[in-house]
Amino acid sequence: KEEVSIGKKIALFIIGIFIILGMLIVSEFPSVLLTLFQPIFNKKQNGVSFILFMCWLIVLVGVIWFIWRYYKKKSHDIDTSVTGKDIWRAFKIFLLGRVIAIVGTGLMQQFYGTGSSANDEAIAALFSQDESIYYVLIMTITIAIKAPILEELIFRGLPTTLLFPKMPVWVPMIVTSLVFSSVHLSSNIISFGMYASLGALMYWAYSSRGRIIDSMLVHFMNNIMGAIVLLLSYLFGLSI
Numbered sequence: 001k002e003e004v005s006i007g008k009k010i011a012l013f014i015i016g017i018f019i020i021l022g023m024l025i026v027s028e029f030p031s032v033l034l035t036l037f038q039p040i041f042n043k044k045q046n047g048v049s050f051i052l053f054m055c056w057l058i059v060l061v062g063v064i065w066f067i068w069r070y071y072k073k074k075s076h077d078i079d080t081s082v083t084g085k086d087i088w089r090a091f092k093i094f095l096l097g098r099v100i101a102i103v104g105t106g107l108m109q110q111f112y113g114t115g116s117s118a119n120d121e122a123i124a125a126l127f128s129q130d131e132s133i134y135y136v137l138i139m140t141i142t143i144a145i146k147a148p149i150l151e152e153l154i155f156r157g158l159p160t161t162l163l164f165p166k167m168p169v170w171v172p173m174i175v176t177s178l179v180f181s182s183v184h185l186s187s188n189i190i191s192f193g194m195y196a197s198l199g200a201l202m203y204w205a206y207s208s209r210g211r212i213i214d215s216m217l218v219h220f221m222n223n224i225m226g227a228i229v230l231l232l233s234y235l236f237g238l239s240i
Contacts, residue, residue, distance in 0.1 A: 016162030023067050023158060027150045030060045034138055041132035053134045060146060067153050071212065075161040080213050090217035093205045097198050097222055104194030111190065118185035119195070120226075127230045129237060136234050144227040148219035155180045156203050157212040173203045198222070 037052045072078050109115040116124075126139050156176050164172040177199035186192035202222075206215035232238070 013163055019162060020154060020158050023070070024154055026063055027067060027154055029063055030056060030142070030146065033059055034135070038135055041135045049132060049134045053138065056138055060141070064149055067150060071153050071157045071161065075157065077157070077210055077212055079211055082213060082217065086214065087217065090205065090214060090221060093201060093218045094221040097201050097218065100194060100197045100201065104190055104197075107190045108188065112188055117191035117194070118187040119191070122185055124230060127234045129234065136231065140227045140231045143230070144220065144224045148216050148223055151180070152202065152206065152212055152216045152219055155199070156206050156215055160207070169207050173200050173207065176203055
């Protein structure tokens, strides 16, 4: 019986991995769609571009609804309420994340002569003046809204629910944080460690109360300022 039980656990673990990979593919539908729309956006066809922009938003909402609905069904984490206390708690965790980012940036500047990670540089390049406003708006929404919601579901919520339901909290925290860091472009060990540390912090925000909305709030606060700065730099023709 014990061998069957272990075999079943292994089978469920493997199935869980495939489900998460499937959800990751689904989460990339908006990005694939953007790649198809980009040439049309750059032709400055405002009427057509606006329609495509709205289509992209509808697809994004549909993808978020699909993945979040599946997560809630499997995890029973259905409390999505947000109070002032929740926001204040998320803000304090966000400030701790800022300390991690500042220290990481300082170390990269000291050892590698640059304070920007490859991930940040790649994102900044997407806000080129050669891009259309619709493309830039989509990238802004992607950074500020899509990433905080879908990355929390795929890199923290679903793995905890499907792969590590009864594991000590440090196991999924380490595993998911390393995976989270690996999908962000890191040109050196310091930037990798910085993203892994931020991932662990957001995992703690999630696991401490078992609410994915908590880590989403922290992730949103972490991304929103950068997204606004990049959008304003595009609108006013500034270089970052």
